[in-house]
Amino acid sequence: MRKFITPLIMVMIIPCLAGCWNRVEVNDIAIVTAIGLDRMENGDIRLSLQIGIPANLGPIGAGGGNKGGKGTFVISETGETIADAYRKLQEKIARRIFFSHSRVLIIGEKLARNGVSQIIDFFPRYKEPRMNSFIMFTKGQASELLRSKSKLENVSSEETRELNKLNVGLKVSIKGFWEMMLAEGINPTAPAVNLKYLEVKNKSESKTEHSPSEKTQSIVGAAVFKKDKLVGWMNEAETRGILWLRNTLEAGVITVNIPKKRGGGKISAKIISTKTDINPKFQGGQLTIEVNTRSEMIVVESTSKMNLTKTKMIEILQSKLEEDIRNKIQLALDKAQKQFHSDIFGFGRAVYQTYPKVWNRKYKKRWDEEFPKLNVTIKPKVEVKRIGLTIETK
Structure with missing residues (x-):
C-alpha cells in the first residue's frame, strides 16, 4: 500500500511547484528610480516619479545602452494623499509602477513645513518602497531635482545616491528619519539638496549666463525639524x-x-x-x-x-x-x-x-x-x- 501512496503524493505536489502564480515580468513594470513630493497651492500632494527607460539604462560606453537617449523620464500627478496620487498616476502609464528600485526620496520645503509624518506613513505601510532609501529635502520643488540631467550616470538619482555614500554631508534613510520622529529626546534632521552650477566663475565671467544643463544636484547643508515639521536650514x-x-x-x-x-x-x-x-x-x-x-x-x-x-x-x-x-x-x-x-x-x-x-x-x-x-x-x-x-x- 505504501508503494502506491508515495507516488500519489508526488503527483499531487508537482503541479504546485510549476511556477510563481503572482509573478510579474520585467517587461510589464515601470521601474521607479526616485520619488519627489511637493505641496500644491490647493493643499494637494504632487507625487513625481523618475521612471527608468529600459532601452537606455545599459552601461555607458561601447556596446552599452543610452545611445544618445535619456535614461529616465519624470511623470507626476496630484492627490489628497500619496496613495490617491499614485492611483491617478497608474491610470496614465502603461506598465505597473514598481517602487522597489527607488533610491532617493526628495521632499519640497512647502510640504515639509506643514508636517511629514502623515506623508512618510505611506512608505512603511506600502510593501514596495525601500525604507533604506535616502531621504532629502530641498528649498525648491522636488520635481525640479528629479528632472535634472545626470552627468556621470544614466540616472540622476544614482548620482544622488553615490553623493550620499561619499559622506560629504548628512546621510539619512527613510527608516532612520522615521525612527527619529518617533524617538524621545531627539528631533529629525536630514540632508538639504539643491541644484548648483558645475563651474564657479569670476565676476567678470558671470555676465555669461549659465544654461540649465550646467547645473547638478549638490548637498548644500541640512534640513532641521521640530517633531515632524521643517523649521529651518543649516549651511555647510x-x-x-x-x-x-x-x-x-x-x-x-x-x-x-x-x-x-x-x-x-x-x-x-x-x-x-x-x-x-x-x-x-x-x-x-x-x-x-x-x-x-x-x-x-x-x-x-x-x-x-x-x-x-x-x-x-x-x-x-x-x-x-x-x-x-x-x-x-x-x-x-x-x-x-x-x-x-x-x-x-x-x-x-x-x-x-x-x-x-x-x-x-x-x-x-x-x-x-x-x-x-x-x-x-x-x-x-x-x-x-x-x-x-x-x-x-x-
Missing part, C-alpha cells in the same frame, strides 16, 4: 557641527590660518578618524552636557613657513584645529538652541540613557523648554599623526 559649515555632535563625521578636511609670528599661511589637515562622546552631568543641581571629541588627522597641504618637525609647532597646529572644531560645533549648537529650539543632536536621548529616572520625572514632558537653555561644554582633542613630505620655505 553648520552641518559639519551636526556631524561632529552626532558622531557621524567620517571624512573631511580642515583648513586653518597660521599666525604670522608662527609662519603665516594656511595648513590643511585631513580627518582619518574621529569619535564624539556626549556626557550628561549634574553640577550644582543643574543639568549640563559635556561634548568630548577625539580626532586623528594628517597634514595634506601647507602654505605656511611653520616648521612642523618641531613638537611645539605641532602642538600649536593641533590647538588651531581644535579651535576650528569647537567653532563649527558651536555654530550648529547656537542655531539649534537659539533659533530653532530643536534638539537634533540627541542630547535628550543621552540624558535618558544616563539618568532614566530623572528624565522620566523631570525632563521628558518639557525637554523643548529645557534644551534652549542647556549649558553645553565642548572639549575637542586633536592628534596630528603625520605631517607628510616637508619642504623648507625661506
Whole structure:
C-alpha cells in the first residue's frame, strides 16, 4: 500500500511547484528610480516619479545602452494623499509602477513645513518602497531635482545616491528619519539638496549666463525639524557641527590660518578618524552636557613657513584645529538652541540613557523648554599623526 501512496503524493505536489502564480515580468513594470513630493497651492500632494527607460539604462560606453537617449523620464500627478496620487498616476502609464528600485526620496520645503509624518506613513505601510532609501529635502520643488540631467550616470538619482555614500554631508534613510520622529529626546534632521552650477566663475565671467544643463544636484547643508515639521536650514559649515555632535563625521578636511609670528599661511589637515562622546552631568543641581571629541588627522597641504618637525609647532597646529572644531560645533549648537529650539543632536536621548529616572520625572514632558537653555561644554582633542613630505620655505 505504501508503494502506491508515495507516488500519489508526488503527483499531487508537482503541479504546485510549476511556477510563481503572482509573478510579474520585467517587461510589464515601470521601474521607479526616485520619488519627489511637493505641496500644491490647493493643499494637494504632487507625487513625481523618475521612471527608468529600459532601452537606455545599459552601461555607458561601447556596446552599452543610452545611445544618445535619456535614461529616465519624470511623470507626476496630484492627490489628497500619496496613495490617491499614485492611483491617478497608474491610470496614465502603461506598465505597473514598481517602487522597489527607488533610491532617493526628495521632499519640497512647502510640504515639509506643514508636517511629514502623515506623508512618510505611506512608505512603511506600502510593501514596495525601500525604507533604506535616502531621504532629502530641498528649498525648491522636488520635481525640479528629479528632472535634472545626470552627468556621470544614466540616472540622476544614482548620482544622488553615490553623493550620499561619499559622506560629504548628512546621510539619512527613510527608516532612520522615521525612527527619529518617533524617538524621545531627539528631533529629525536630514540632508538639504539643491541644484548648483558645475563651474564657479569670476565676476567678470558671470555676465555669461549659465544654461540649465550646467547645473547638478549638490548637498548644500541640512534640513532641521521640530517633531515632524521643517523649521529651518543649516549651511555647510553648520552641518559639519551636526556631524561632529552626532558622531557621524567620517571624512573631511580642515583648513586653518597660521599666525604670522608662527609662519603665516594656511595648513590643511585631513580627518582619518574621529569619535564624539556626549556626557550628561549634574553640577550644582543643574543639568549640563559635556561634548568630548577625539580626532586623528594628517597634514595634506601647507602654505605656511611653520616648521612642523618641531613638537611645539605641532602642538600649536593641533590647538588651531581644535579651535576650528569647537567653532563649527558651536555654530550648529547656537542655531539649534537659539533659533530653532530643536534638539537634533540627541542630547535628550543621552540624558535618558544616563539618568532614566530623572528624565522620566523631570525632563521628558518639557525637554523643548529645557534644551534652549542647556549649558553645553565642548572639549575637542586633536592628534596630528603625520605631517607628510616637508619642504623648507625661506
